[in-house]
Amino acid sequence: MNAVQIAIGSSLVVLSVLLLILSVRAVARYRLTASRPQLMWGLGLVFATGAMLVEAVVYIDTASSFLLQLYVFFSAAIVGVLSLGATRILRSPRIERAYTAYIGATTVLVGVFSFLTPLPPTSMVSGGIITGDPPLLLLILSTLVTGPATVVLLSASYLSLRRTWKWQTLLMIAGALILGAGGTLYIASFPVALYYAEFLGIVLLFLGLVSLPQTTTAAQPVGVAHTAS
Numbered sequence: 001m002n003a004v005q006i007a008i009g010s011s012l013v014v015l016s017v018l019l020l021i022l023s024v025r026a027v028a029r030y031r032l033t034a035s036r037p038q039l040m041w042g043l044g045l046v047f048a049t050g051a052m053l054v055e056a057v058v059y060i061d062t063a064s065s066f067l068l069q070l071y072v073f074f075s076a077a078i079v080g081v082l083s084l085g086a087t088r089i090l091r092s093p094r095i096e097r098a099y100t101a102y103i104g105a106t107t108v109l110v111g112v113f114s115f116l117t118p119l120p121p122t123s124m125v126s127g128g129i130i131t132g133d134p135p136l137l138l139l140i141l142s143t144l145v146t147g148p149a150t151v152v153l154l155s156a157s158y159l160s161l162r163r164t165w166k167w168q169t170l171l172m173i174a175g176a177l178i179l180g181a182g183g184t185l186y187i188a189s190f191p192v193a194l195y196y197a198e199f200l201g202i203v204l205l206f207l208g209l210v211s212l213p214q215t216t217t218a219a220q221p222v223g224v225a226h227t228a229s
Helices: 003-033 036-060 065-084 093-116 136-163 167-180 193-228
Strands: none
Touching (some): 003 036, 065 093, 065 193, 093 136, 167 193
């Protein structure tokens, strides 16, 4: 490996460690708060850490069909699980339960077919970078997760901005847009840039999501104060 390849490989490892720290922090907060959204954010970051680790291993070492199967599953699960942490802002238990069931079923479906479908590295990896598209069936199934999840994340961002303007919500919108449009961020001359875009989108989304419960609860005392007066 030359100096550039070493630098890229090292940066992917560093990004994986940073995501791991964020996921551990999120899960630790769930143990303190017992908040369902906090658990979903933590699990979403766990999937993100797994995907970034696969990217690092494939770039530094070698690719295998099993690693690529993991990657396809993780990539779909990230946005889906993170979006489950945003459904509370919709303030509809019925929608929250239905959406949770839908994301759970479609994510399991993606997982099953990911591991049943052979993914040869020669068709999905170039120069240590995962650039190829998986089979059409996996693309369709993944879209069943990521499409609605992106809509939910953007809807939650919009509702949060309408109720209480906070700059943190703008981070969530930016993160959701980056993740939802991840495929369009592919740069042919430097394809590993897509990895960094994914990392940025996940971190921005996490920071924005964390502010949602604070936004919701912060609005209640104001209403109570006005009523009392």
